[in-house]
Amino acid sequence: MNTDTNTETMMRAVSQQTFGSADVLEIAEIPRPKPRPNEILVKVHAAGLNPTDWKHRSGHGFVDDLPLVLGWDVSGVVEAVGIGVATFAPGDEVFGMLSYPFGLGSHAEYVAAPARFFASKPRSVDHVQAGALPLASLTAWQALVDNAGLQPGQRVLIHAAAGGVGHIAVQIAKSLGAYVIGTASSAKHGFLRELGVDEVVDYRTEDLTERVQDVDAVLDTIGGDTAMRSLHTLRKGGCLVSLIPVGSADLLREADQLGVRALRMLVDSSRSTLETISGLVDDGALRATIAGTFPLSKAAEAHREGETNRTTGKLVLTMDE
Amino acid sequence: MNTDTNTETMMRAVSQQTFGSADVLEIAEIPRPKPRPNEILVKVHAAGLNPTDWKHRSGHGFVDDLPLVLGWDVSGVVEAVGIGVATFAPGDEVFGMLSYPFGLGSHAEYVAAPARFFASKPRSVDHVQAGALPLASLTAWQALVDNAGLQPGQRVLIHAAAGGVGHIAVQIAKSLGAYVIGTASSAKHGFLRELGVDEVVDYRTEDLTERVQDVDAVLDTIGGDTAMRSLHTLRKGGCLVSLIPVGSADLLREADQLGVRALRMLVDSSRSTLETISGLVDDGALRATIAGTFPLSKAAEAHREGETNRTTGKLVLTMDE
Structure with a gap:
């Protein structure tokens, strides 16, 4: 050999x-x-x-x-x-x-x-x-920009905002000029503040729908009950993008009744989005x-x-x- | 059954x-x-x-x-x-x-x-x-824009300009504000003029390098001798993009000696480029x-x-x- x-x-x-x-x-x-x-x-x-x-x-x-x-x-x-x-x-x-x-x-x-x-x-x-x-930033971009159509000045709720996708989504939303509400356990609230989150919520001790209302978009990385309750934080016509592909029939039905949109997505490759991400990184807006x-x-x-x-x-x- | x-x-x-x-x-x-x-x-x-x-x-x-x-x-x-x-x-x-x-x-x-x-x-x-x-327009765009980097006011030589890729490439180059030289048999020169080609050349009866000089980019859909002679129509630093993947070793050597670039490419999928193409079509700039x-x-x-x-x-x- x-x-x-x-x-x-x-x-x-x-x-x-x-x-x-x-x-x-x-x-x-x-x-x-x-x-x-x-x-x-x-x-x-x-x-x-x-x-x-x-x-x-x-x-x-x-x-x-x-x-x-x-x-x-x-x-x-x-x-x-x-x-x-x-x-x-x-x-x-x-x-x-x-x-x-x-x-x-x-x-x-x-x-x-x-x-x-x-x-x-x-x-x-x-x-x-x-x-x-790549995977985290493509996911965040496709959820917030391509699917939810997030605009400057809009309000976005990001679940698990200290997680792999969440902490990238926070930075992308901020770079777009959005108002960001992030959920995480209290121990991570300092980290979220440093990232630029405008409002932090502990989903385990606080009532989400009492604390958060009238958001334009929700990024859901948790699914189940959290997704369902999050629908009630949206303004009419707002959009929840879920990365969790289970239980979506119930979610879609509930969204329909509330007059909001609910989408579930998988991440997909895209050179042009990677180039946008790369620009944010080199501008110091994303790490x-x-x-x-x-x-x-x-x-x-x-x-x-x-x-x-x-x-x-x-x-x-x-x-x- | x-x-x-x-x-x-x-x-x-x-x-x-x-x-x-x-x-x-x-x-x-x-x-x-x-x-x-x-x-x-x-x-x-x-x-x-x-x-x-x-x-x-x-x-x-x-x-x-x-x-x-x-x-x-x-x-x-x-x-x-x-x-x-x-x-x-x-x-x-x-x-x-x-x-x-x-x-x-x-x-x-x-x-x-x-x-x-x-x-x-x-x-x-x-x-x-x-x-x-799709295939023809992605090919033309990737050759002229992504690879040759064609700019407004530049001169481009497009071979087989009445063909599937060629006639699309002509329209893309014109929409970019380039000066377009197209080759085809004489019978097709009227068609090329209608497309907006600025200068038409019959590659079978005319000497290419005598007729055409100082171009910034060549789109080569023919290969062989035509590709080789086309290198001599380029200005220093100009770029030939070949869609023909054969005989490229000789071509690259010759390009090197002349101080020009020669690339060979295959078409690749791209949603963002398709969206650009779609915009040109809806603007009436491409058919x-x-x-x-x-x-x-x-x-x-x-x-x-x-x-x-x-x-x-x-x-x-x-x-x-």
Whole structure:
């Protein structure tokens, strides 16, 4: 066996042979992908973790192929380009989100994917920061701007405002000139104030609909009862965007009766939105709070930490061991 | 067998079991796709034909799976949406280009694909017009704007300017305020003048490099010798964008020696660019010239017509039989 050749054609990845707890995650040596036409091969420097990673790991996601390599967030360096790619060249620093949900696999040393899923990495930040942003910021932008149509001066209620998507959504809403009401446990209210939240609510001790009224948009990352009650905080014609795809029939019916809109969405890739995000980052208007970084080999530990739902901001895998 | 159910779950598609001439195309009854998460199911009303269709049909494309349903262009109506799609609803009129090259399959009654590949159909035109535009206009925009960086007042040389991509590229370049030089056989010079081409060249009877000098950008849809000679029409620092992925090593070397840029690109999906295109159409600045429409059952005939390379503008398949 030629070891040199082998090193060049294989790579390490966080892989799983079965669905289950974080214990199913293992480091596997698998073939390094090759970029097909319109694809780029990216050497991953950092890759964010998102709640959808543990959902998929445990078999409650959309993807049922095994073995499975998780991960949609990427920040890294273009290693090679496939036929027809003119927008990037080897050596370019890029960040992006793989096609959600079926294009996953960024929790590895390399990933090959269509060039359209990537934009130039924001210049003012490192790979950890850039790798934390794509899925969370695309989600927040698509929820608040593309779907709720949030306008300057409008009022927005952001649930779990200290969480991965929430703390990014707060900053995007503020950059748009909105008035932001954020929910979190009291321990995180200081963090929310620092982010620029105008009004903080502890959803466990306060009555949401008594405290909050007449908002134009709600970002719901919690679902269930919280989503249902949040409908009652909206002005007529206001819009709740839910990232939780369950129980939506009841929610839609209730929204209809109240004269408000309720949408549920999944995040989707978009280079043009990534470019907007990148602009916000380089303008200093947007930063991911990094709750922790873990080397690839400690991915299981990172999952366990994330699943506590107690982290503030984002967890990120790095390739430096 | 329940025929009603069958009708609802099956559809007609232009299919092929082997690679070869237009004779391999046949109408097949295949399962109607279902939209997965983030996908929409579109009832196809019209679907453009492009040179890459006959290239792929004959086995000279990128896709080698059989049986194969060709087609990347779509204009139609959303029939159903998958989980998480909030941007479109059933009944919406959309147009788009499936993921190039591996997402093909629009030459059928229905197609399911990620919502991100679609935009709202331009309101001012019908499905035949909207179905003719996506691949050609994305190609032209990505070549001239994204890659060559064409600016108002600059000079651009567009080869095969009466062809599917060419005649769209002419209109995009004119809308950007560029000075357009177009090549075509003399019979098509009247058509080019009508499109707004400032200077017409017959590449078969005239010496290109004598006639044309000092251009900022070249759109090359021909390759080979024409591409090579076109490099000599560029000003220093000018850019040739080639859609022909062969012989590029020589081309790149020559470009390097001349102090010009040469890029080769494949078209890629982009909703934001489709929205720009749609705006040009609704402003009256862009129209596809329809060389002919053919019902799905006459797809082979449409291919034969397209392969003559003598058509002016676009061929389109329609679902009205």
